[in-house]
Amino acid sequence: MLKTGCLFRAFLAAALLLEASSLQTITALYGDTIKVPCNPGGVKPASHMFTKWKYDIPDSAPGDLLVKQAHMDEVTIQATGFYKDRVSMGNDSSLLISRATLEDQKTFTCMEVGPADIKEYSTNVLVYKKPSAPQIKDKVKELENGKLTAVGECVALNANPPANITWFKNDTQLTDDGKLIVITVLLKKDPTTGLTTTSSKLQYTAVKQDVYSTFTCTIQHPLGPVQVSAPEKFTVIYPTETVDLQVVNKGSIKEGDNVTLKCKADGNPRPTSFNFHLKGKKVTVDNTDTYALTDVTRNSTGEYKCSPVNNDKMVGSKNIVVHYLDVSLNPSGKIIKNVEEALEVQMQKNASADVKVSWTKDNEKLGKQPVFTQLKYSDSGVYECEVSVEGITKKRSFQLVVEGKPVIKKLDKKRGDEGKHKVLMCEAEGSPKPTVQWSINGTYEESPYINGKITHKITVLPRENLTVTCMVSNKLGADTKEILVSSLFEEERGKQKGTPGEGEDQAKLIVGIVVGLILAAMIVGIIYWIYQKKSKQGSWKTGEKERGTSEESKKLEENNHKPEV
Ligand SMILES: *[C@@H]1O[C@H](CO)[C@@H](O)[C@H](O)[C@H]1NC(C)=O
Ligand SMILES: *[C@@H]1O[C@H](CO)[C@@H](O)[C@H](O)[C@H]1NC(C)=O
Ligand SMILES: *[C@@H]1O[C@H](CO)[C@@H](O)[C@H](O)[C@H]1NC(C)=O
Ligand SMILES: *[C@@H]1O[C@H](CO)[C@@H](O)[C@H](O)[C@H]1NC(C)=O
Ligand SMILES: *[C@@H]1O[C@H](CO)[C@@H](O)[C@H](O)[C@H]1NC(C)=O
Ligand SMILES: *[C@@H]1O[C@H](CO)[C@@H](O)[C@H](O)[C@H]1NC(C)=O
Ligand SMILES: *[C@@H]1O[C@H](CO)[C@@H](O)[C@H](O)[C@H]1NC(C)=O
Ligand SMILES: *[C@@H]1O[C@H](CO)[C@@H](O)[C@H](O)[C@H]1NC(C)=O
DSSP: OHHHHHHHHHHHHTTOEEEEOOOEEEEEETTSOEEEOSOTTOOOOTTOOEEEEEEOOTTSOOEEEEEEETTOOOEEEOOOGGGTTTEEEOTTSOEEESSOOGGGOSEEEEEEEOSSEEEEEEEEEEEEBOOOOOEEESOOSEEETTSEEEEEEEEEEEEBSOOEEEEEETTEEEOOOSSSEEEEEEEEEOTTTOOEEEEEEEEEEOOGGGGGOEEEEEEEETTEEEEEOOOEEOEEEBOOOOEEEEEOOOSOEETTOOEEEEEEEOOBSOOOEEEEEETTEEEEEESOSEEEEOSOOGGGOEEEEEEETTOTTOOEEEEEOEEOEEEEEESOEEEEEETTOOBOOEEEEEESSOOEEEEEETTEEESSOOOBSSOOGGGOEEEEEEEEETTEEEEEEEEEEEEEEEEEEEEEEEEOGGGSOEEEEEEEEEESOOEEEESSOOEEEEOOOBTTEEEEEEEEOOSSOEEEEEEEEETTEEEEEEEEEOOHHHHHHHHHHHOHHHHHHHHHHHHHHHHHHHHHHHHHHHHHHHHHHHHHSOOOOOHHHHHHHHHHHHHHHHHHHSOOO
16 A cells, blocks of 8 residues: 555656646535545546545645556555545446545545546535524513514524524514614534534514514525424513593493493503592402493493503593483372463473473374463363483373363254254353253253363254253353243244235135135026026027136135145
8 A cells, every 4th residue: 555655656756747627516415425526527548557536635745545456346445544444436436435524525636547647636525414494492481562582592403504594574584683683693513523503593672463473484505495493473561551441331321220331451461450440439350341330320420530450550531421311290190270270381301411302192292382371171181291311211291180160152942854843952161071951851962072062952842932941060060041942833823924925825815715705696696687587588698707707716726726834
């Protein structure tokens, strides 16, 4: 071996033609076998004698590795120490180095030696190692809003060359700005392997929205695709910044309601205990943010406040208005008044807001509040007012009864159909309902009793002139009125005399009868005279006389047939 080395140096000393090719670089994987090619062109020099591998040693002569004589299978290992057991030659003269380490990163040179020339091929060997998958270590438990906090450390173990680490929030890369984001990178070389562990420490100033952010770190390395760490989420803590007092009830609040107050405070973690300031009274609640006021009154109207127990400076407040409605109606219940009196109706209301009022009488709508300056029977009834404000409705009512002594308004008579009878009518007003009595018997007919009015009818057949009395009465008094009713027969007679046309006819009738009687007497006389004369003369004429007689009898008949009135 030594001999060969000497021989080699002897060649160099002989200053043979030396051809050096350009330097090439290959990359090997850490732990694998490095294969350093000798002559990439593959063209061996003519009359080639031997192949030799050596490597550069800084500031020193190159180190020998191995030699192979041409046309011989045997390879002579010249290396000592570090490479002694690790080098061999490939069938294409390449150098094989097993179990690559970073120390193998040097320049290896293959020499092809012929009788007259030496060709050298140098190869720079790099040994790369991919880092382990990224991990986030020393994670913080929670981030604090607005405060620069160490989030964690991302580690890329044992790489060559050193790996790069990049931090991301969601999809945005985080870069050190020296203020809100500080990233500290530390490279640590393993003293035995020479591999580098990269660690990157992220300090980050969180905002509240970062509770929804995911943090990842990635590793970039020449040997492979980007590796991404498992995503990490953090809670962001922050103190209470706003406190709001809310009323849970929907709609307006009225007397008698239960009102639930809710003290809404933000912050992470949220406060769990609160002080409620209820118009001068302070109440503390634990593990809840609500407080219920029961059965509120108009006195409960006012300002309410609340704050977290440990933070009196944060205050939420709310003005609460409790609506109320007082209604009084005078008169009330059942009242009895005399007709034509006055009645004052007074409705008083006291409410927290504008009220709506509506009136009804016997369930029928009235346009306005009733006013009674002079009571009428028709004013009797049940009056109700409905008053409402902000969801409160109150009803008040009274029953009015108008009373009065009965009075006969009208007493009248009328001939019935076909003049067979007479109808008397007695119209009275009064309340309670008056009873009607007549001084004679007859067929009664009574109208319905409405608004204090009643009409009584009686049908009579008077045979003589009568004075008929109508008497009406109730518990308050009575009234009577009389009417003269002439007999139907008398009236008939009075009528016959009173008609002039009828008297003339009768006179004609009488004259007719008298004339008729005279004529009859004359006829009898003439017949007797003719009879006497006939006995003396024998012939005579009677035509005219006979005609006259038939005319007379006709008229007589007419008169007899005239109908009586
Ligand atoms: C070198 O050896 C490998 C197997 O180790 C073989 O596949 C290849 O053909 C050989 N090359 C030459 C040039 O002999
Ligand atoms: C991050 O993404 C989540 C959904 O994946 C989204 O809800 C959140 O708002 C994002 N955060 C930021 C700060 O963009
Ligand atoms: C790592 O970072 C350095 C400096 O920013 C850059 O030059 C290099 O290309 C990066 N390496 C990879 C693999 O991204
Ligand atoms: C108010 O709450 C009390 C119990 O605290 C209950 O008895 C009452 O019925 C409630 N009133 C209303 C109007 O809900
Ligand atoms: C309201 O308070 C007054 C005294 O301040 C009291 O006289 C009155 O009865 C209270 N009203 C109600 C409805 O509680
Ligand atoms: C209405 O009610 C309020 C509150 O109870 C009271 O202060 C006021 O005197 C009342 N007004 C009338 C006219 O009753
Ligand atoms: C009415 O008739 C009754 C019997 O029906 C009789 O007793 C009474 O006297 C009569 N009254 C008058 C006023 O005619
Ligand atoms: C009946 O009254 C009429 C007047 O209405 C009178 O003319 C007549 O004489 C009276 N008859 C009797 C019998 O009184």
